[in-house]
Amino acid sequence: MPASSANPTPAANPTPDISSAPDASISPVPAANPASSASSASSSSPAAAASINSAPDASSASITSAPSASPIPAASPAPAPASPVILAPLGPATPAPAMTGPAFQHLQTAHCESGVITSLLRAEGLPITEAMCFGLSSALSFCYFPFVRINQLPLVSYRMTPRWILNSLKRLLHLPLRFERFKTPDAGHRRLDELLARGRPVGLQGSVFFLTYFPVNMRFHFNAHNLIAYGRDHATGDYLISDPVFNAPTRCPAADLQRARFVRGALAPRGLLYHIDGKIPSTDLAQVTPLLRGAIRKNVWMMLYMPLPCVSTLGMRFLASRVRRLPVGKAPGYCRRYVGHIVRMQEEVGTGGAGFRFLYAAFLQEAAVHLNRPALHELSLELTAIGDEWRHFALQAARQNKGRSPLNPAALADLLDDISRKERALYKKLWKAV
Amino acid sequence: MRPDEVPSESAPLLEGATKAAYVVGPDGRYRIVPNGGTEAEVTVTEEAVAWFRQMADEARLRALAGKTSPLEYHMYRRRLDPASLAQAAGYWRWRVRRHLRPAPFARLTAGQLARYAAAMGIADPEQLRRLDP
Numbered sequence: 001m002p003a004s005s006a007n008p009t010p011a012a013n014p015t016p017d018i019s020s021a022p023d024a025s026i027s028p029v030p031a032a033n034p035a036s037s038a039s040s041a042s043s044s045s046p047a048a049a050a051s052i053n054s055a056p057d058a059s060s061a062s063i064t065s066a067p068s069a070s071p072i073p074a075a076s077p078a079p080a081p082a083s084p085v086i087l088a089p090l091g092p093a094t095p096a097p098a099m100t101g102p103a104f105q106h107l108q109t110a111h112c113e114s115g116v117i118t119s120l121l122r123a124e125g126l127p128i129t130e131a132m133c134f135g136l137s138s139a140l141s142f143c144y145f146p147f148v149r150i151n152q153l154p155l156v157s158y159r160m161t162p163r164w165i166l167n168s169l170k171r172l173l174h175l176p177l178r179f180e181r182f183k184t185p186d187a188g189h190r191r192l193d194e195l196l197a198r199g200r201p202v203g204l205q206g207s208v209f210f211l212t213y214f215p216v217n218m219r220f221h222f223n224a225h226n227l228i229a230y231g232r233d234h235a236t237g238d239y240l241i242s243d244p245v246f247n248a249p250t251r252c253p254a255a256d257l258q259r260a261r262f263v264r265g266a267l268a269p270r271g272l273l274y275h276i277d278g279k280i281p282s283t284d285l286a287q288v289t290p291l292l293r294g295a296i297r298k299n300v301w302m303m304l305y306m307p308l309p310c311v312s313t314l315g316m317r318f319l320a321s322r323v324r325r326l327p328v329g330k331a332p333g334y335c336r337r338y339v340g341h342i343v344r345m346q347e348e349v350g351t352g353g354a355g356f357r358f359l360y361a362a363f364l365q366e367a368a369v370h371l372n373r374p375a376l377h378e379l380s381l382e383l384t385a386i387g388d389e390w391r392h393f394a395l396q397a398a399r400q401n402k403g404r405s406p407l408n409p410a411a412l413a414d415l416l417d418d419i420s421r422k423e424r425a426l427y428k429k430l431w432k433a434v
Numbered sequence: 435m436r437p438d439e440v441p442s443e444s445a446p447l448l449e450g451a452t453k454a455a456y457v458v459g460p461d462g463r464y465r466i467v468p469n470g471g472t473e474a475e476v477t478v479t480e481e482a483v484a485w486f487r488q489m490a491d492e493a494r495l496r497a498l499a500g501k502t503s504p505l506e507y508h509m510y511r512r513r514l515d516p517a518s519l520a521q522a523a524g525y526w527r528w529r530v531r532r533h534l535r536p537a538p539f540a541r542l543t544a545g546q547l548a549r550y551a552a553a554m555g556i557a558d559p560e561q562l563r564r565l566d567p
Binding site: 108109131151216219220259263265336337341344353354359361362387388391395397399401 | 478483517
């Protein structure tokens with residue numbers, strides 16, 4: 001349990017040689033966007049410093065990495081004390097000898113699945129961002145499945161199913177991404193060690209509940225969490241983990257990781273691991289440009305015309321109708337949990353805010369640059385405004401969940417209906433814009 | 435969402451961790467900032483944790499009174515409910531519900547207990563018979 005979160009310095013000390021080199025190679029990544037818009041060149045550098053959150057942690061101690069971009073020294077000391085390293089108890093001695101192959105550059109992202117594939121692709125030299133991975137795979141969605149129950153509450157999701165992003169990117173970018181599942185935990189264990197010994201960073205699926213480096217209040221039985229193992233400390237047997245949800249690399253005892261990978265139940269991972277097996281076809285980010293139109297249109301189609309009442313903007317309306325009918329008088333406790341559950345799925349579980357709407361808006365901004373279409377930038381700001389309405393909804397629902405304000409399902413349902421209408425209008429404009 | 439709408443200080447709930455949030459900077463461009471937990475997400479997480487704790491506490495009192503089996507207490511303590519415990523342990527739901535009654539629970543074999551313990555991540559199956567807080 002990461003109760004004793006260590007101070008940042010021992011974690012930063014052993015890796016100055018590691019952190020400085022990838023820092024220089026990573027920081028041009030966000031700067032790749034303004035290639036066409038010169039005006040934003042000055043503004044992109046602080047964004048670069050902020051967008052790679054692991055960099056300030058490491059570079060605050062090792063000043064060597066700072067000169068990679070001039071405004072960074074001003075920006076980097078600020079986030080460092082605010083974001084202490086999660087867990088690095090055995091700092092100085094272990095990571096360097098334990099790492100087999102090249103050092104792995106940790107990247108903190110909003111969502112686990114898009115974060116893992118972004119990190120894996122960057123390790124292969126493709127300077128892609130999380131938002132681009134998310135948008136390119138058309139992963140934005142809304143699902144409300146009243147017939148699937150999680151702790152007696154319906155399934156609400158703001159994105160497509162697990163592994164959608166991985167599979168989409170595999171297909172679109174022709175990635176040699178290989179998935180492996182195992183019949184026995186031992187086989188899964190051996191294969192992971194074998195890949196790590198070859199110096200491959202490996203993507204894993206596991207249950208959050210058994211991953212002991214999570215804060216204990218975040219540990220729920222969600223079996224489709226994604227993380228990266230990039231090495232093993234042979235002295236203690238711990239795996240070196242780069243979990244994209246957190247701001248620093250961490251480690252996980254072998255027994256815990258094994259249990260997390262082989263849990264039973266809904267979305268059971270069956271030891272799933274995936275890795276890029278071979279060379280990726282191209283490390284040029286320009287390859288995404290011809291794919292963007294199709295990706296956006298696919299997402300728009302799914303949000304507008306998917307012929308199912310449970311998904312898309314129709315799903316929001318469906319959920320609104322069910323929220324309106326909540327039996328406040330009969331079961332107030334259940335109703336409070338119900339509205340809180342919607343908010344958890346929207347805000348808490350690694351969505352980057354507003355149920356991935358901000359993440360998709362960030363993608364639209366990048367797409368605007370790639371396609372040279374300022375209209376997409378405008379629509380991105382419009383989606384941001386809708387995202388802010390989602391956050392307003394979340395705050396109202398959370399207060400009702402806590403009992404700070406009286407339960408009022410009708411008001412929440414009205415908000416959902418309103419958001420559904422606005423999103424429909426936005427997606428129609430988006431279809432025309434590409 | 436603007437950067438100043440996200441607390442950079444980690445909420446006590448997150449034990450020093452920060453997540454990533456996408457915000458629009460003053461230049462109108464998206465960037466990632468550390469998110470220590472906004473009011474909405476902290477509130478709902480606290481409530482979700484508190485619900486399990488409350489269910490476990492109630493189950494414990496009932497188990498002490500002999501009205502339910504200790505399994506129910508451990509189930510909620512490990513943040514499971516009958517449906518998810520059934521999935522995780524690989525039993526049918528009606529069997530799990532049956533095992534939540536004191537008499538059938540007392541007849542569980544060591545192997546069955548071990549299966550429940552494994553699903554809950556409890557090292558010692560015998561712990562399931564006790565009601566350690």
